Amino acid sequence: MSPPPAGGGPPDFARFAAEVVGPRAGETDRAPGLAPELIREVAATGLLGAMIPADYGGLALDAPAFGRACAEVGSWCTATRALLTVQNMVAGAIARWGTPEQRRRWLPGLADGSRLAAFCLTEADAGSDAAAVATEVAAKDGGWVVDGRKLWVTAGAVADLFLVVGTMAGAPTAVVLERGTPGLRVEPVGDRLLGMRGALVAHVGLVGCRAPAGARLGPVGAGFSHVAAVALDLGRHSVAWGSAGLAEGCLREAVRYATVRRQFGRPLAEHQLIRRLLSDMVVRARSARQLCRAASAAHAAREPDAVQETMVAKYAASTAAFANAADAVQIHGAAGCTTDHPVERFLRDAKTQQIIEGTDQMHQLGVCELALREYGGPLRAAAEGAR
Amino acid sequence: MTASDNAAADAVRERVRAFLHDVLREEIGDDVDLFSTGLADSLLAMRLVTFVETAFGLTVEAEDLDPAHFRSINAVTDFVHRKHAGAPGEAR
Ligand SMILES: Cc1cc2nc3c(=O)[nH]c(=O)nc-3n(C[C@H](O)[C@H](O)[C@H](O)COP(=O)(O)OP(=O)(O)OC[C@H]3O[C@@H](n4cnc5c(N)ncnc54)[C@H](O)[C@@H]3O)c2cc1C
Numbered sequence: 001m002s003p004p005p006a007g008g009g010p011p012d013f014a015r016f017a018a019e020v021v022g023p024r025a026g027e028t029d030r031a032p033g034l035a036p037e038l039i040r041e042v043a044a045t046g047l048l049g050a051m052i053p054a055d056y057g058g059l060a061l062d063a064p065a066f067g068r069a070c071a072e073v074g075s076w077c078t079a080t081r082a083l084l085t086v087q088n089m090v091a092g093a094i095a096r097w098g099t100p101e102q103r104r105r106w107l108p109g110l111a112d113g114s115r116l117a118a119f120c121l122t123e124a125d126a127g128s129d130a131a132a133v134a135t136e137v138a139a140k141d142g143g144w145v146v147d148g149r150k151l152w153v154t155a156g157a158v159a160d161l162f163l164v165v166g167t168m169a170g171a172p173t174a175v176v177l178e179r180g181t182p183g184l185r186v187e188p189v190g191d192r193l194l195g196m197r198g199a200l201v202a203h204v205g206l207v208g209c210r211a212p213a214g215a216r217l218g219p220v221g222a223g224f225s226h227v228a229a230v231a232l233d234l235g236r237h238s239v240a241w242g243s244a245g246l247a248e249g250c251l252r253e254a255v256r257y258a259t260v261r262r263q264f265g266r267p268l269a270e271h272q273l274i275r276r277l278l279s280d281m282v283v284r285a286r287s288a289r290q291l292c293r294a295a296s297a298a299h300a301a302r303e304p305d306a307v308q309e310t311m312v313a314k315y316a317a318s319t320a321a322f323a324n325a326a327d328a329v330q331i332h333g334a335a336g337c338t339t340d341h342p343v344e345r346f347l348r349d350a351k352t353q354q355i356i357e358g359t360d361q362m363h364q365l366g367v368c369e370l371a372l373r374e375y376g377g378p379l380r381a382a383a384e385g386a387r
Numbered sequence: 388m389t390a391s392d393n394a395a396a397d398a399v400r401e402r403v404r405a406f407l408h409d410v411l412r413e414e415i416g417d418d419v420d421l422f423s424t425g426l427a428d429s430l431l432a433m434r435l436v437t438f439v440e441t442a443f444g445l446t447v448e449a450e451d452l453d454p455a456h457f458r459s460i461n462a463v464t465d466f467v468h469r470k471h472a473g474a475p476g477e478a479r
């Protein structure tokens with residue numbers, strides 16, 4: 001890992017991302033899957049426990065600092081960034097709603113990266129409609145029994161802890177299951193994915209999985225509205241910054257290529273239409289970063305509206321990443337359609353950012369609420385008036 | 388409740404009302420059930436927790452997440468009062 005900067009403080013994440021993550025990103029995508037040594041190197045930076053309080057061994061970064069780190073890593077490798085995202089989502093939910101005993105049991109291992117976490121919400125019939133989860137949590141013999149099937153679980157292939165959101169007779173309930181629980185089976189799906197192929201995504205089958213009484217996180221009934229909500233908010237924040245970074249990575253690669261590749265006797269970057277593409281990429285990347293800064297500031301100030309600001313940032317940044325990736329491929333021509341350049345991976349990864357942690361459409365619905373609130377009158381009165 | 392308790396409760400109620408009015412864009416009665424009437428969605432639940440914590444300087448713990456505490460303007464007002472009074476099981 002990169003040495004800490006002179007004068008102490010956290011390691012130089014930009015350097016770590018460029019020198020350690022970037023050179024391994026192609027291999028992570030092709031394998032597919034983050035190599036155990038790379039995960040260990042990421043863990044050594046502290047980034048897996050970036051937002052975990054220092055009392056539990058975490059770096060205790062605030063939202064803006066963690067966001068910037070996600071952007072640095074995301075500008076090189078979305079799969080590596082996804083590992084940071086999910087680890088901090090689960091750790092954040094435990095730090096927020098765990099009992100002191102649960103925090104002591106789980107947070108130190110998540111902070112030093114000796115244990116990896118996965119967040120299990122999505123099911124066959126519960127995607128965007130995540131509250132429709134059907135995984136059953138039942139009380140039995142003083143503990144819990146969990147039955148269901150979770151899909152598209154980032155880091156599921158290697159996770160030690162699975163934060164599972166299920167339902168107890170209709171009341172959403174979250175339970176933390178440990179790897180090795182009889183009946184818990186992971187099925188890696190990385191080689192079938194369009195993007196984020198290296199993110200160790202798996203489907204997770206849960207058949208009669210028993211967990212002790214202390215495995216339930218938060219009260220019965222709060223599994224979705226509070227436990228998953230905290231994790232998803234942290235996840236959107238991290239994906240937003242990671243996508244802003246990806247938009248910047250696309251620009252970096254496009255500029256590099258456009259200044260070297262020559263056509264019609266001069267570098268591509270001297271052709272006006274290419275300059276137009278590059279300038280649009282600059283604007284998208286910078287706008288995305290500004291919105292991420294605003295979301296992080298709202299988080300740091302503990303504003304109730306931070307959730308919406310984060311949705312605005314995630315929607316804008318993932319859209320920017322996809323548009324920039326498409327333009328970066330365009331600027332590379334045929335070379336951009338091969339694995340010789342990272343931009344084809346960037347394009348595949350960028351599409352997944354418009355789907356995870358809430359699709360574009362789900363964000364459009366949420367973001368619209370901001371506008372209605374700022375500029376609209378009472379919704380019900382308006383609806384009645386229109387009738 | 389003493390007169391000063393009542394005044395404090397009124398001030399809390401007014402802030403909760405203002406917050407919900409801002410979010411929901413309509414006046415709602417102090418006892419209207421936010422969740423069973425569908426006025427509140429899942430996003431509101433966490434925003435309400437964050438609002439209560441930052442506006443009134445208290446920490447909502449997992450055991451406080453009883454829906455009864457967040458059901459209505461009056462329920463939130465009573466909850467804040469009990470937390471501030473350090474009621475058994477809720478004192479921090
Ligand atoms: C790489 C990757 C990693 C993932 N990691 C995780 C993870 O770690 N944990 C986890 O739980 N899940 C994970 N997911 C799942 C992800 O959260 C879901 O894919 C996402 O929530 C969308 O659900 P869905 O795929 O079922 O799509 P659907 O909900 O079936 O949606 C399909 C399309 O319909 C649109 N749509 C749906 N409802 C509406 C509506 N009301 N109005 C307008 N349009 C609508 C959607 O926007 C989308 O375009 C991951 C997914 C991917 C691709």
